[in-house]
Amino acid sequence: MEKLNANVAIERGLTTADAANRPIKLVQFGEGNFLRAFVDWIVQQLNNNGLFNGNVAIVQPLPTGRVAELEQQDRLYTVILEGLKDGKEVQSREVIDSVGLTVDPYADFDAYLALADDPNVQIIVSNTTEAGIALSDEDAADARPAKSYPGKLAQLLKRRFDNGLPGFLIVPCELIADNGVALKQCLKETSEKFGYGEDFVAWLENENTFVSTLVDRIVPGFPRDNADALWDELGYRDDNMVKAEPFLLWAVAGSKEAQAKVNELLPARKLGIDLVTADAVQPYRERKVYLLNGPHTTMAQVARLAGFATVGEVMNDPTMRSFIVREMHEDIIPVLTLPEDELNAFADAVCERYANPFVRHALDSIGLNSVSKFAARLMPVVHANVDAGKGLPPRITLALAALLATYGGLTDVEVRINDSDDVVAAIRNAAQDRASFVTTVLSDASLWGEDLTAVEGLAEAVEADVKAIEDGGIKPLIEALA
Template sequence: MTDNNLPVLNAEVAIEKGLTTADAAKRPIKVIQFGEGNFLRAFVDWTIQQLNNNDLFGGNVAIVQPISQGRAKELAAQDNLYTVVLEGLKNGEQVQSRELIDSIGKSLSAVGDWEEFLALADEPEAKIIISNTTEAGIALDDSDTAETVPPKSYPAKLVHLLKRRFDNGLPGFLIIPCELIADNGDTLKKYLLELADKFGYGEDFKAWLENDNKFFNTLVDRIVPGYPRDRAEELWNELGYVDNNMVKAEPFLLWVVSGDAEAIDEALPAKKLGIDLVTPESVKPYRERKVFLLNCPHTTLASVARLAGVATVGEAMNDADVRPFIEKEMHEEIIPVLSLPEDELNKFAEAVLERYANPFVKHALDAIGLNSAAKYVTRCLPVLLNNVKEGHGLPKRLVLALSGLIYTYGGLAEGKVNISDDPAVVAKFEEAAKSENYAATILADASVWGQDLTEVEGLVDAVAANLEAIKAEGMRPLIKALA
């Protein structure tokens, strides 16, 4: 119980309120999910819940916390129950719903519960592997070996699980990564095969990996602000229980999965419920539109607006300087270098701005700022480089976003902006900030950007000038000048 006399959500409370049954927890594990964060719980697990509600799935999710920090223990403390709060507009109609999710069968840590994690390979009805380990998650770590327990990287953890599955003679999986990188399924498969060679797992395992498992390239789209901290007690009182794991999201959802469409539709028959799970031959046009017109401006906001004292996306859309800045970034710097028809892109941009301005959503820029360096490389850098390549010159707003990121990560913001990233990545910025020319030093680091950005004509001087201006005047005058 808490001070407000409300019980903390657990199975007993949920059953008493008629929100679930004891049988829900007995569904077999059919999905192994790497990632317990807000997004997957409000996107994938919400989708599984809709399927279970309509007797189209009959299975639960085993959530794996892939790193040492996370919410696995908090979820287990609530018997793996939590609430998804949907608020916003859908087809012009206002949506406000609260739904208990009872489709999590177990939650554990791959770091702290290694043997229990490996035992998930033994689940006979498990047939899907989902992941969202951020853009930085689908990568290898040189320190990982066959004997490293637990290994550091997500692919290494997964290959251990798959090897046990293979050794047990069980069928493979549909492997559906949701990390926001191009060709995420193909990339993950490539790394798993490399690890199989490195770990000496043999040709039979590699053949099983290739032939008994299906890898899918995907794109996911739903704005998920996360835990509604500012309204938590109000929502607890409405729900009649304390839920420390509830998550808020917009009604809009798009899940693009490219590969074996028939296998996806059979395993996840979401189309039968009108859920936008689409199975095209290629993710690329959907990805380009979404990553560059929705996610890139998000990353810009995290890099720029926070330094101007703006805390949420909604605040940014009501800010007389920031909103026109973002609109011009979209229409003058992003849309001109994308390959889709301009009319389609303009419509999508307007829809994105409407979603950004959703009055029910307080999407914290600190949350969007998680792993900003990797996000900038994936979401914004290709657009910057295409502007230069196509003769448009340096896109000033995207360059300012890069500058804001560099300023913050170098420790120059003096605690005004929360930095949440791999300490090793942040250390590179902080070390570079000690040099005589911070801009040149950090832009030359190909381990951060994937290439030496000092080779982009004029970029070093532009970033250096921005860093000086931010230090002298603050970020807002620079935003205002480009709005």
């Protein structure tokens, strides 16, 4: 079978000879599955519709990576979208021809710096993992390249400054809060360490636009389980193909001027792509954590005790699905800050993502580190409800009771527990004294980061639910709240 490359793609009408010659307008640090199925996919849609007319230069940020593999296919690869959108199944395959250049700075540092010489380049995007936006003691101005991502980017920006060229729109996608602010601070500290001088720091501050982002798209990556079948379907071998869900959100926050620049350079909203510009990312981060991740955590506790193994099974069961939908609309949405219609639309999209027939999402995997996840994803919702005078959210209270019943060994249902030994031991030990079990566990701030017995009525409600689970199982409690 032929391997995907420029000749194969041109012969089959999957690309054009001109595509590779678009000017480089975006430099991307990171060649992993996520960026290729997210940022590069968006650029492809813009190019398809004459709204960008530019290509991406991918920089490999680590000594090992896959730019060589991308070059073997002339930087072409296939994005496979599978899932539900607006109630309909989506199965699409598209060759991405918007990567015009790859650079390995460890192999050719001069080629890396030369990216700063191109006046067409206007945007820098990165996803170097959560640990990527951090300084390194090993960074040095004369390193080829610097070890850290901020060190490498500082070297590139210094070359740009020395050329007297305009700065960039800098768009980090790393999954940390205020990633744009964090990257900018790292660059300032690196510039001081490298001795780049006050004029450069002023240029960095005034001539570059930093934004903070939140990205959301499930990208399973290379479809190993059915790669051969997909190659047969496509009619070519693609070792760089990447699978993703149809849903996508790119929330980008900054000043009004920054938002205008994002919409000018990346006009994805014109195509109905959910690239949202806002004053702050936090409301979108809350929406994702509480409306996507929160019900996941509830499922991992409640649904497993009822005999369910996957998210798809939960969503295909009318009672369990109703329970989760009511949690979203009655327990969570009323205490979030975004407009209700926007939250309702997001909740509908989340339900479609949960029900994706092409993904088997095991509740056991979601149940990893359930205690810390409950504290981060669901306790803020409990507090928000109580503070607003709405009382305790009953489905979240039941999820907490299910967690305690499972970890405490108070149920005959076999549920896999995958948490730290200290957490499991603390709860199991507390369960030895059943009378004080719930209050002992909830008052342990080392587990939750706070004393949960301070939340009015919570200990009593959890105790009642734990006893009901012991006496009659969890299914009657689910049915009462569905």
